[in-house]
Each structure stands twice: as C-alpha cells, then as structure tokens.
Amino acid sequence: MIELNNVSKSFTLHNQGSAVIPVMEGATLSVAPGECVALTGASGAGKSTLMRVIYGNYLAASGQVMVGGVDVAQAEPREILALRRDTLGYVSQFLRVVPRVPTLEVVAEPLLAVGCDRQAALDKAAGLLARLNIPERLWTLSPTTFSGGEQQRVNIARGFAHDYPTMLLDEPTASLDVQNRETVLNLIEEAKARGAAIIGIFHDVGARERVCDREINVSDFTPGMAA
C-alpha cells in the first residue's frame, strides 16, 4: 500500500546564505496491508520528515512515494487532496482546527468529507469520543480550549473516524494515561485487522512492541549519519 523508492529530501534555506541541508537520502521501504511499521532513530534522524514526505506536506527532491497507486512526489494538489480524503489518514501531534467548531463536528468531519450520512457520521464520532473518555458535556464545545491530553485524544478520534486504508501515526500514545493508551492501541490493532497499512512513530517502547510488526531505522537514510 505504501512504497517508497530511493526518496531523498533536502532543504534549501535561501535567506540564510542559501544553505542546503540534505536530510534524507535513498529512503526505500514498503508497507503491506494489515502491517504496522515503526520508524525508529535518534531525535533529528528524520522520522517526522519521512512521515511528512509521505503525507505530501514536504516535497520530495527525488524518488517515488507511492500511496494507494498515487505517486505523492509527482501528484497534482487535487490528487493529493483526494488521496488524503479517501485513502491516507494522518494523526499528527497537534490538533489544528477552525475555532468555534464543536468537538463532535471536528471528529465527524473526515466522514462527512467522504460523503457519509450526517447522522451516521455523528454517531460514529460520538462512539469514538466515548471510547477515548472525552466527557459528553465537552462534545458541543470547541476543542481549542481543551487540555493537551484531551486535544490529543480528539485528534486521535478524528484520525480514526474514517477507515483509511493507509495511516500515518505520529506518537499517538504520547501524553496519554494507561487507560487511554490501551484504547489507542486497540484502535490501531482494529485498523490492522481490517487491513490498514500503518507507519508510526512510537517513543513508547511497550506500545511499539505490541502493535508493530517490524522497525525501520531512519538513520539508515540520514546522509552522514549512516550506522
């Protein structure tokens, strides 16, 4: 489902003496349906960069980034938008939402975007929020005022609302208590069971060992840092 072929990425800082910083070279990996792969490597090795290259918010300098039959490195903006709507989910570490939109709507939005019936979407969103222990009295409020942990859980609920065939998870269990961590790991296992191909960053070793089938050390793709 996800296949990277010799992908490289560098940043050119035009306003800082045109410094060119190569951050990734020869990244090659593939993830099959139903498989969860963990990205490992020291901080700064390029785990998040690799995720962003796959999601399309970093532009790959060369190589192929195939997700569900679309080459993200070459695709038109609207092809990437369609891919993100239907095929590729992303749970980032930060919740970014329009102010004033109620939590329930925020979570249901990915479902409404794929044309799901409104009531069904809201029901599913409510189910996820309940599983993640967000008190019902908060559902009609905007998540912008929530605590860090609550925002994280809203973000996860939103990421798992639509059954994406491929998913990117950036530290999904960070800043969660034991019970919620368990719920998130269950959600990941359920996604795997329905055949989703998942790439994740987990600093939580226990979580990584439980849900991930194998590990890819990103340092192998870091120029000048090859182990």
Added chain:
Amino acid sequence: MTPLLSVQNIRKTYGTRIGCTGVSFDLYPGEVMGIVGESGSGKSTLLNCLAGHLEPDGGRVVFDTRTDGPVDTVTMSEPERRMLGRTDWAFVHQHARDGLRMSVSAGGNIGERLMAVGDRHYGDIRDKAIDWLGRVEIEANRVDDRPTAFSGGMQQRLQIARNLVTGPRLVFMDEPTGGLDVSVQARLLDLLRGLVREMGLSAIIVTHDLAVVRLLADRLMVMKDGHVAESGLTDQVLDDPQHAYTQLLVSSVLQV
C-alpha cells in the same frame, strides 16, 4: 474532470508597471484556492481580472458555464459577463460597504440579488432573506434595518449572505476577514468553511493572513511583484516553502 475555472497566462499592466503577469492555474469544483503576497504584489489586480472587474491585457479566463460549457469570460459580451456575476459568480469585497447597498435594508440587500435572477414573490424573497440572515448568524428581527446600523463584522456577514443567496458556484473573496477582530474572524472562517462544504462551492481567496489560508484553502499561490513565486498544496507551501520569498513570508509570521 473539467476545471471550473481555467486561467491561462493572465497579464495586466498599468502603463509600464506590471500589475500581474504570466498567471495560469486550473481550479476544480469544490476547491478553495488562496492567493497570498505582500501589498502591491498584484493579488487584488489578479482577482479583479478573474472576476471581470478589470480587463486583462492578455490571457484567457475560461469558466465552465452551466449551459454552454467552457467559455472565455474575457471575450464574452458585457451583458453575459454581468449575468454570470449575478448567478454563478459572487464577489466578496474587503470592505462590506463596497459590496452592499448601504441605504437599503438588510432584507433588501439579499432580495436584490434574488430579484436580479427573476424572483418576484415578495413573501418568498423575504423568507429566503430571513433564512440567509439566520445562516450568517444575524437575528431575523434585524431584517428591516439598514447595514449602516450594523457592526463591521455583521456587515461582512450580510455581504456574504447577499452573495451566496443565489447559489453561486464560484466565489471571489478579497481579504474577507481583513479589518475584523479575531473573534469575529473565527466566526466568519467557521461560517465560510461550512458553506463551502455544504454548497460545494469553489472559492478564490485573496488574503495576507497565512493562518486564514491554512484553515480555509486547499491550494495556495504566492505572489511577488506581479509574478507567481510559488504554488501548490497549502500545507506543503507553508511547511516546506521552496522559493526564497515564501520562506521569508512564512518565517516572518509571529507565533501566537
């Protein structure tokens, strides 16, 4: 899929000064595109050329009309273009006063556009006007008040209601949230996003507020000195800007 709007090599000069030049892009149904750049970069000139308010010196603006398919709006006759401006297109001005009739009631402002496309039943027009006031969160009992009695944010919402009542397919917006305080901005963003999704609108939004485009726009075009410096997916342009000017623009934003 046919693009709703296909812009090909638009150029507009003011004497020897360049307004905008070499601008081309395709906008597809349901897409929202943001245009950012500093003042004087040509973004408003471009928007006005696209919307038919200014005549470009060169290039084509091909719109996929409901009846005749793709037509170049630059070469179409003035009455045809005006009809398009009342039906399939809408234009939200930066200053609500430019887009409203200040001496006509709020209901009249909304009703005028309906009458322009042939609605004649007073009761129906009034009902629709009240319905739209509700959608933009203006109390129904303000329907007979003039916009001069409204606050700036309300005027802006009224302008949006007036523009969207006829169910346009393409909305041009020039700094729609400029000059409004942040709480009103947030309300307006929420409103616009809801309308875009429910009505399947396409929109072109000119702004200098990067936070606004990140939330509203799928795609982004960055203008500098009348040229397109960079364009692409909104979060890609903002997170991984390729052009020197975009890097400067993105790194200059103050974090809140």
